[in-house]
Amino acid sequence: MKTFAELNFPGRLIAVEGLDGSGKSTQIYLLKRWLELEGLKVYFSEWNSSELVKAATSKGKKRELLTPTTFSLIHATDFADRYERHLAPLLRAGYLVLCDRYIFTAFGRDVVRGCPPEWVRGIYSFAPLPDLTFFFKADLEVSLQRILDGRPQLKYFEAGMDLRLSQDPYESFRIFQGRILEQYLAMSTEFNFLVIDANQQVEKQQSVVRELITQRLDLDQFRRAEPPAPLSLAEPPKRLKREVPVE
């Protein structure tokens, strides 16, 4: 497996991975804001967000129709749609693509659900590796607390209830997340994860992330040809409109 850089894509893909509640979405949001304000070509994509596939996925989840195999395949379909339609073309066009979760999320979750690792990896083999993968490593208890404090109503698949680990959704969630964390840790070396200590303050983490990116990427390559027009100029001034002759 090769990275986008190794495959001579002009763009670069940066992925964040970590447990629910590890704070990775906050970090990638701050990263996106920084890169945008620097005037760079940035695109952001979230796991499980393809418009096309979403309806089927949410039906499957709501009605608890999904098995480990179909759970895996439907998420792969979602990923493929985003990959073929957005990620790959934008990377060809020299964008910095930020992904909140990438193939490692599937590698972890699907394997915990009992799918054979080689099968899952084979499915995603059409996707190159990220150029940088940040893994937000928080203590299991810290991530659990963040989720359980904020959203006491856990969803069926989110809690891993389909695995029959426990009748209690909270207990099931703990065991499930613990197993996913094991998978992440096992992948960390193999896929060169840049491990960020997610127990630290938000600002500390963000400065480490920005530092690592500055070291590893030549950001000037991703600058927009011209700075984007300020919003106020996006629409023609009203005075001009009035000069259009009325027939």
Add this chain to the structure above:
Amino acid sequence: MKSPDRNHIVVPRPTERRYYGHGIPGVDVVQLAGKLIAVEGADGSGRSTQIAKLVEWLEGCGHATVQVGLKRSTLVSEELEQAQQGNILSRTTLSLFYATDFADQLENIILPALKAGFIVLADRYIYTLMARDMVRGMDEAWLKNIYGIAPEPDAVFYLKVPPGELVQRTFAKNAALDYWESGMDIGLSRDMFDSFMKYQTAMEKTFRHLQRIYGFTIVDGMRSTDAINAELRKQISGVLAGKQALDGQ
């Protein structure tokens, strides 16, 4: 007519079963005691007609049957249909969408029916899905890995009808060629008739390639419905008696 046979119901003999690859986690292949019969072939090859006749015959013989086909899953069939109408799916996405549809029917219909000892008739199976994707340039090893979830059928019949005849049968029925069955998404030709002929020829070639790997039975689809059905019945009777289906020419 044959009074001694009237109440005699043949109890199918068990045969060894295996998955093509890893299979479905948690489902032991040994439990799949029923029989799985797949009928492959292009639109207009007579698949549906043959399957309807086989169901009638099998049920008359006292066998419980279940039918499955492509794009019939509860999970994604509607969404897949919608996406295809808009023609906005790229090839990997379309391929995985179909694989999801297949897996949903496999786990919810095919495997439970086989466990319960039913005869499952599949109106197309993984081979059509693989052939379509291969014609679109997808990697064969990638497809084999995905469809390693599938159990190997007891018999697979490929109804072979040349593209020239398929086009005639399609026009006799619909007076229009289907966008996907003509492979219009691939850009073989802007002329739909031309594209249909090229696409169906490529599909036939791919099926010949898959036949060498999976060893399914090629059935000459140019004969009468009854003649074809008689051949299928003969082969299936053999399968129920515990014999392997023969590779045709």
